[in-house]
Each structure stands twice: as structure tokens, then as C-alpha cells.
Amino acid sequence: MPKNSKVVKRELDDEVIESVKDLLSNEDSSDDAFKKSELMVDDQEEKDVDVEEGSDVEDERPAWNSKLQYILAQVGFSVGLGNVWRFPYLCQKNGGGAYLVPYLILLLIIGIPLFFLELAVGQRIRRGSIGVWNYISPKLGGIGFASCVVCFFVALYYNVIIGWSLFYFSQSFQHPLPWDQCPLVKNASHTFVEPECEKSSATTYYWYREALNISSSLSESGGLNWKMTICLLAAWVMVCLAMIKGIQSSGKIMYFSSLFPYVVLLCFLIRGLLLNGSVDGIRHMFTPKLEIMLEPKVWREAATQVFFALGLGFGGVIAFSSYNKRDNNCHFDAVLVSFINFFTSLLATLVVFAVLGFKANIINEKCVIQNSEKILKLLKTGSLSQNMIPHHINFSSITAEDYNLVYDIIQKVKEEEFDSLGLKSCQIEDELNKTVQGTGLAFIAFTEAMTHFPASAFWSVMFFLMLVNLGLGSMFGTIEGIITPIVDTFKVRKEILTVVCCLVAFFIGLIFVQRSGNYFVTMFDDYSATLPLLIVVILENVAVIRIYGIDKFMEDLKDMLGFSPSQYYYYMWKYVSPFVLSCLLVASIVQMGLRPPGYNAWIEDTAMEEFHSYPTWAMIVCISLMVLAILPVPIVFIVRRCNLIDDSSGSLASVSYKRGRIIKEPVNLEGDNTSLIHGKSPSEVPSPNFGKNIYRKQTGSPTLDTAPNGRYGIGYLMADMPDMPESDL
Helix, strand or coil: CCHHHCCCCCCCCCEECCCHHHHHHHHHHCHHHHHHCCCCCECCCCCCCCCCCCCCCCCCCCCCCCHHHHHHHHHHHHCCHHHHHCHHHHHHHCCHHHHHHHHHHHHHHHHHHHHHHHHHHHHHHCCCHHHHHHHHCHHHCHHHHHHHHHHHHHHHHHHHHHHHHHHHHHHCCCCCCCCCCCCEEECCCCEEECHHHHHCCHHHHHHHHHHCCCCCCCCCCCCECHHHHHHHHHHHHHHHHHHCCCHHHHHHHHHHHHHHHHHHHHHHHHHHHCCCCHHHHHHHHHCCCHHHHCCHHHHHHHHHHHHHHCCCCCCHHHHHHCCCCCCCCHHHHHHHHHHHHHHHHHHHHHHHHHHHHHHHHHHHHHHHHHHHHHHHHHHHHCCCCHHHCCCCCCHHHCCHHHHHHHHHHHHHHCCCCHHHHCCCCCCHHHHHCCCCCHHHHHHHHHHHHHCCCCCHHHHHHHHHHHHHHHHHHHHHHHHHHHHHHHHHHHCCCHHHHHHHHHHHHHHHHHHHHECCHHHHHHHHHHHCCHHHHHHHHHHHHHHHHHHHHHHHHHHHHHHHHCCCCCHHHHHHHHHHHHHHHHHHHHHHHHHHHHCCCEEEEEECCCCEEEEEECCHHHHHHHHHHHHHHHCHHHHHHHHHHCCCCCCCCCCEEEEEEECCEEEEEEECCCCCHHHHCCCCCHHHCCCCCCCCECCCCCCCCCCCCCCCCCCCCCCCCCCCCCCCCHHHC
């Protein structure tokens, strides 16, 4: 080393650029922390070196205040509105209790393993979805961007549902409830019931006409619904205020938003079990229909429900996990959250069918009374003989069992003339077999049942407040899946990004609060997420297992957890999960192709829903949603593969350390290596040049393919530096 180029004495400052000897001395003094750290810089592969892993000294990245807060955040994100209004419907439709068998099998095959995978990569790399997949393979960095796009699409319409719940919540503070009875219309001569309501029901009329004021088709905009516009604004303000400080603010809210729904569900279950007919509903729910369980459609729908129930592919799971300590037991978290989600779905199913059983019992009683009156009229007119009626039957206080007995007798005796009598079979099972899901369950069927509750206003307030909290918990995870990756990647201020994101989403979301907005919600729900998310999760699996390497990933897990994960996960990740996901993707494409693209429009004159096919422009929108969601994947791959954007142009990578943080910095280097430190003050000393590969051969040493230090062959062997005696340091 030339005499005139001695290293200037370093100042005791927080941020210094260290030489190779400094790094090696760090390894001696803090061997464990050093070996857990990894640095990969390779301009040819375009690896991102903005990575921090396993340092004993934590950087400024936020962290959860407690393990409970983190678990509640993951539970709040995974447990959403689908657990309340989708899972019970699928159970009823696909064999009752028998549906639980394929659901549990698929939960073990794809649910828990893939949930564990996302938790592990987020915790290991400590970045959002963009940073995680860019670190594993820059060519697959588009996976993170695709997750962000899908999160944004889902957030647009999901918050509209929260707005609907806020509207019903605000209208529940009155007795009787406004959807209890049909409104009366007055004219100059007389008063009559609103025809649209009379043809449907009070709750159906209130939903379509009073709440949505819905138009008759997608093409008929009808202008903004000002009531829902205000509710949508309120929903976005709530989300913005909760998320503006990241997990520092949203984490505290999780204690209420995640736990309150369980309090409400338990209260509803206790109250529901005390209602007449609730046991009939639960019995109907869990009566297994084993023959249905063997149908492929049941397994496809179970796999889809498992997939979306856990929030796989959205990036929210990775974002939340990235704020964990590196040695957190994410395997325990994956199993715990998955089964909490499953048992929440079971609890919600019990509540829904207890209440629907009560509702079916009331409707059945009305049916019995109306048809008993018809029988009495037929007896008076002589159309039916009195001898047909058993002597113990009393039509003034007839039970459902007695009516069914009379009905069966009349049907046998008047076999040819029976249809002309206009009698109905009043079976409670017929009412329970009517499948209801989504908004139809929450805003029509359930609200109708609550009107018959004692203190109905109280139960309505509790129910819609529960829906708001369920929606907000999922929204926090969805927005975190957008904010965290962008903040990590582009280093923007989280507060500003959150406000801008919520403002943009609100203004775009105005299309959902038009009079035709409900049809756009259906469109986005059907086309914006399903296929893109399946492709994203398949690519996630490929990136970790094939690109990063499953053996290396298993070693990483052993290093993080302190024990080796079960080989079960090895085989699930490598063979079973990719196969099942591919089958699900193909089945979803086939099902989408077989089902005509369209929506159910509400027709005011008939007070009924009518299926309409999407017009050409709407089909273009549907296709655009799917293409835009997955487009970042091929774009980033092509850009990286063809080197269309050269990250290293005009600058070379360097590494500086600040309290254990690894930061990528641009440096412009000129001249030979000795000029780097010649006559410079410490603040002016530039970083050493890594060139095209950080792993350079030292003078007099054999060629190394990888750095010799570090658990996985990745370490801090710096670029060409002239050999220096230790005394010069």
C-alpha cells in the first residue's frame, strides 16, 4: 500500500463505510449476528441489495408491540365477510356437514402450507411483496406488483360493502326498523302499499330501492346515490386514519376490530338457539349428503374458499409478517390463524342457520295459516268433502304437522284435480333449501329475520357493526399489501402515500355508488381477483421452491425457527400444492368459460332479478381487469431479461452500514483503487467498487464461486482491494 495513502482515522459516527478488515472484525466480535446476515450483489442477475436480515441491532422498521397484536392483525385480515356470508352458503349447497371433509383436506394440502410459505418469506426477508420477490428473483419481481394491483382492485369495491354496512348501521337506531314493513303510498283518493314492495318483500324493497336506488341495467348509470357516496367517504376516512401510521396505528385498532365480531357472533348464537326453529336450521345445515361430496364441483369450490379465506396472494400476509422478529415461530402462527379462520367459519355457519331456521319457521307458520284458510273455503264450497279431514284436526289452531297430514290426504284423494286447488306444501326444509349468499344473505335474509327478534333495533346495530369491523380488518391487510411494498421499494413517506392512495381509491370508487354501482361491484368481484391471484400464488410457489431452492428455504426455516420443519411441507410445496393450484386454475378458467358472462339486474316493474349479459364495453372492462392485474409479471420479466433498464448505469453498488442496516447507494468511481482513499476525509471516502460481482478473488487466493463466510455461502467478501498489512488498518 503506498505510503501517501494511509487510511484517515475514522470518526465515531453512526454511519461509516467499512473496509473488508472492519467487516471481518465484526464477524469476530459478533459472530452469530454476522453469520445470520446475508448480502447478495450481482449486477448480472440484478439482485437488490437493499436487504436487512437477522441483525442484533434492529433498524427503524416498525415492529408489532406484542405477539397478540400480530396474531389479531392476521386473524382480522383472513377472517372477513366471506366467512359470514360465503362459507355457510357453500356448506348448504355442497352437502351440508359432508362439505367440511373436502374443506379440511384442502386446508391441510394448500391452505396451511401456502400460508406458512408467505409468512416465512415475509419474516425472512423483512420486506413487502415487491421487495420479497425481487430479492428472490428480480425477473419475478412483477409478482409483487401484481399483488399490489389486485389489492387495489379489491379495496375499491370491498370498501363499498363497508359503506353499505355503515348505512344500515346508521338506520338501525330506530324502532321499528325502517325495513320492517312495506311503505304506504298516498294519492288524492286512497292509500295503498308500494307495488314494488308488495310484489317482493319489505327487506328486499328496502335494499334495492331505499339503500341502492338501483337502476335496471349496467348501462343505465342513473347518477350518484348521495347517501352511499357519503357512506363510502366515511369508510375511506376510517381506513385512512387507521392506516396513516402503519401498524403503529392499525395495530391498536385490531384489538377491537378483530375481537368484537366474535363477541357479536357468540351473542347471536346464544340468542338464536333460544328461538323457535333454530334447531331445525342447524340440523338441516349439518345433515351430510355424502353423494354430493364426490362431485368435482364441490372440491373446486372448497379449494377456492380455502384459497381466498386465508388471503393468499394479496401481499397482506407478507406485509404483516415482515414486521416480525426474525426468530418468530411463524409455523405456529400459520397453523393457529388457519384453524381460527376455520372455526370462525363454523361459528358463523351455526349463527346463520340458527337465525335462518327461525326465519323459515315463521314463514312456514304463515304458509300453514294461509293454506288452512284455503282448505276451509274449499270445504264450504263443497270442493272438498268433510270426511277427508281427520276428526282431531282443528283449523283454528292447526300445527305444521297436522297441516302436512291433511295436505297428503287431499293430494292422494284429489290426485287429478289437486293442482287446480292451489294448495302449497308448507315444509320448513323447502325454505331452508333456498340458497342465499353475499349481500342477499346479509342485507335481505338476515335483516328480515332480525325484524322478528325482540329488541330488533339492538340486534341490528350489533350485526351491522360486526360487518363493519369484519370488513375493516380485511381492509387493513389489503391496504397494507399496497402501502408496505411501495414504501419499502420507493422509500416514500407512508403518511403521504396512505392519504393519496385513499383519495384516489375514493374517487375511482364513485363508480360503485352510482345507481348501477351494485352491478360494477359484481363485475369486479367476479373478474378482478380470482384468476390473477391464482397465477400469483402459483408463481410464488415456483419462485421459492424452484428459483430460490427448496433445500435452501428449508435451511432458512431451520435457522429462523430453531428447529427443522416437518418434511410434510417439503413434499406439499414441491409436488402437491403446485399440482392442486394448477388444477384449480384450469378448473376456474373452464368454469368461467362455461358460465355466460353477465349479472342479475333488478327489474322494478316485476320486482324480480333478471339475468342480463354484459354489453361489449363491459366485456372489455372485465378482460382488462384480469389483464391489468397480471400484466406486471411479464413486463418486469421482459425488462429484467432484456436489460431494458440498467440499474447500474452511471453508478455502482456500494454498501454502508448504519446501526446494522444495509443500504444500497450509488457511487461514481474514477481512477484506480488507491485513489479511493488518497487525500480524502472520512466523509468524502467513497465506497469500494463491487463491479459486476461482489465475490472477487483476493490476491494470492484461489478463485471463489461464493464468499467463504455465512451459513448459506453468502457473505461479505468485498471487491478487489490491494493487500494491506494489518498494521495499516
